[in-house]
Amino acid sequence: MSVTETRPEAARQHEPLNRFTRLRRQAKRLGIGQWALYALLIGMSLIYIYPFLVEVATSFKTDTEAASDPIGLVPNIFSWAAYSRLFAHSDFPRWFMNSAIVTVFVTAGRVFFVSLAGYALARLHFRGRGFVFAMVVGVMAVPGVVLLIPKFLVLKELHLYDSYPGMILPLLVDAAGVFIMKNFFESIPVSVEEQARMDGAGTFRVFWSIVLPMARPALITIVILSFQGSWNELSHFIVSTQSPELTTLTKGVASLASGQLSQGTQYPIKLAAAALMTIPVAVMFFIFQKRIMNNTQGAEKG
Amino acid sequence: MATQVATSRRGGSRSSGIRSGERLAGWLFSLPVIIILGVFLFIPVVMAIWVSFSDWSGRGSPLSSGVNFIGLGNYSDVTGGGGLAEKNFGIAIRNNAWYVILVVPIQTVLSLFLAVLVNRAILRGRSLFRMAFYFPSVTSSVAITVLWLFLFSTTGVINKVLSWFGVNGPNWFNDPRGIVHVALGAMGVDAAPTALTSHGLLGIDWWEWLSGPSFAMSAFVLMAVFTTSGTFMLLFLAALQNINPELGEAASVDGANGWQRFWRITLPQLRPTLFTVLTLGLIGTWQVFDQIYTGTQGGPGKTTLTPAYLSYESAFINQQWGRGSAIAFILFLIIIVFTLFQRWVLRERKVSKRRSYNHQAKGKKS
16 A cells, blocks of 8 residues: 555655665665574574573483483472582581681772772872882783782781781772772762861761761672682682681582592582582672673772 | 963962872872882882792791792793793693683673663663673672682583584593694594694793683683673663764765664774773783683693693792793783783874774674
8 A cells, every 4th residue: 555655756856765665675674684683692692591490490400311301490309408418418507607707808898998999089188109000000901810829928927817807808899999989970960079078077977977878889799709810719719718617608619519529420419509609699680780780880980 | 281280279378288288198099009019010020020930839938048049940940941830831822812802802792792782772671681601700700610610510501502503522621632622633634734733932842832721711711701791781872872873874975884884983982981991801811810720720731721820829829939920010011912912002102093994894704
């Protein structure tokens, strides 16, 4: 119908028809392209997500079924054996607790120290500010693996080796976090603080009760980064601890993987441990996913 | 604006009491960061530099009087001398170089591809797709390695899927054969040409350098791509959303097709992000440690040995602390050199040159 309608018009004016049919053709191609795009995206997401589904499913399988049917998502025999062994007959709960302790202290400490320093570098005028900032940037450039041996040496020297302070203190400050906070403070207007300072509030008062509440979005970014960073940290705990009482999840599960278990492959129990240690960061991810997804822009600039 | 306020204040009649208070506060506020970075980063690095020049065996303090300065001894042991130390270092560099060569381009292209896909404005469920691609990035390397050991085991998911296509999958994490050697073998090249075996570098001959990553290392390559592409996708996505759409629309009106618009208009504007992604990729891929510690400890046949793991192993397991530190600092140097090199390659060129570069790039693709 639309064709008969447009045809006489086309006879009169050549140009508009051309544009019209071109648009229609484009829309049609878009329709097919759209389907292909969805198919591609769904296929790709499946590749990214399916391994985690397999992880959870296998943790409920028996050892033999894990070997005979690695792909199926529904176990033939639903078994809690892996979990009961992890909780009743291994140090897993202890590892979990250690990871939680370290993560809580590191996250709380980082939020406070990093925002203090970020504020000082962004707003306060003091001699040596440029030097402090240069030091922070310089530290960011040192790759982590270079620090394995150095950290061990200094922890030994300070008698902090194999202790909670030795696990927590070196992680307490993160140069990238200082950077992010400094950038954030520079982006908010100075007028509010000025007013408060004019009214006679001290620098820390201004920081604590006026600036910090305004910095909520940036602070959440710091919380996410340090929670993820310290929960997933492995190498620092390898070089700072040796006793089983101080083993964290990452170190403990790594020892499971490299064959601390007596015999067989025992994939269900290993995957159960891997799945459990993923839960806290996954929960964090789902709570803050909007912020994580939209915040990289700021982080990249930082 | 901040500086403007600052200068006006400085020129104003504010009493010096507040200013000195601010000076003190500035130092007090930065003090925790300065102390922790100083004690746990700066001093340790200085100590480790000393250890890398010493014969410290791990007993007592490295600063005690019994420890001797031996100059560049630890460095020359791993870069020459023909011993096992040199050979191990050569193998570690070879393994990691293949890893870098494969991971950096694949993860960059894939993350850009994913970003372009999910950036479509008309797409429904964009955030769901983004979450799916990003999720592997938040999980710990230990958990992912455990999962990978299962997926790539002899009876694992990957080999099961391969068997659907009639392919008999390798025993991934136990197979030390290099994939280039295997491919050459399939084409009938079994023996190494003597030209390649008679010479070499760092204690291993050129034929060994060209072996390609082993099957075990290839599994780690795929793992790195799997876990990092989401992060880099977000970086590209942020950059894509900052691009002015008018340019693309103008080009579209002028008759440029999707490919042309992407290569000539979108990609040049993504240059800063591309730079960031490549730099982060290079720095990250030279530091492979967690997965090796968790999964293979350098095996099979040393084919997943990396400089980072070798440094750890030398120091903490074999008690050769000087050697371990020396390897760490050489690795540091490698990372710096590669980063500078990449900066130089991607430096801002004159417009005419860049345009010709884009032509070349487009020509290769089409």
